[in-house]
Amino acid sequence: MTRKKHVAALLLALLLLTVPAAAAGIYHAPVLTVVAPFAPNSLKVTVTIEKGDKTGERHIPVVLEAQRKGWEMQYMLRREAVYGVTAWFGNAYDLKDASLTLEQDGQSRSYTIPAELLSERGSEDYIRLNWRTGEMSRLSAGRTPLLLVMWVAIALAAEGVVFWLFGYRNRRSWIVFFIINLITQGAHHMLVSGINVDVNRIKVYILFIPVLFLVEMIAFVMFVDERSRDRTISFAVAGNVASQAAVGLLMPFLPA
DSSP states (O other): OOHHHHHHHHHHHHHHHHHHHHHHHHOOOOSEEEEEETOOTTOEEEEEEESOOTTSOOEEEEEOEEEEETTEEEEEEOGGGSTTOOOOOOHHHHTTTOEEEEEETTEEEEEEOOGGGSOSSOOOEEEEEOTTTOOEEOOOTTHHHHHHHHHHHHHHHHHHHHHHHTTOOOHHHHHHHHHHHHHHHHHHHHHTOSSSOOHHHHHHHHHHHHHHHHHHHHHHHHHOOSSOHHHHHHHHHHHHHHHHHHHHHHTTTSOO
16 A cells, blocks of 8 residues: 555544544433533532422422533533433423522522423423523524534634645635635534534434535545645545544534
8 A cells, every 4th residue: 555545544544533522522412401601610500390209209409410611501401310200201391390509609599490491392401591690591593603603613723724734825725725614614513503412413414524525525626726636635634634623622612
């Protein structure tokens, strides 16, 4: 095997290795996720469910699983964390009259979860919490577009560094670079946007990565002629490795 083939095989292997990392960073399926922007790490959130369990106890307190995601604290309630509840019929039923208790610095405050924020049949609700006032609301409509811009920018930055290192300097080459990546990376991150991505979308995501790579490679070979075809193909592989690695490594630590 020639040196070029060795390098190509290594880069392709690295690309494939980034897929599980990125997928692991975007998949989980809690019953309820409470998003508290700019909340401190010390804030503890407990949900108290008003529902009889097997012992007859009606008040079931569950400390929510806390996870720091950049500027957000996300608090998650999973089905298996609820003692005595063996089935989940929908949050509007199972979390009826439930309350959130916020604890910090030895002080606690409790607030009833508004019924209109809970799905009647669904069981993956997302609530925005103002941790200072206790006010709860739906997630802002602008949250997803802003995060989409952030993730596309991260992917573009990583791939842009590789593009520069491969020696591309012409203005036309960079214009083509941005057009191709805005389309492919935009489609990519629209697919995986949202706090909790279900398993079916993860399967599509994993299948989409090789398609993304092939589309980018063909587009660059067709429209970028500043360097040789072999060099452009090598860049397409290395650039996708870089962008997927950047996204996969950062996904567990930033909002999605």
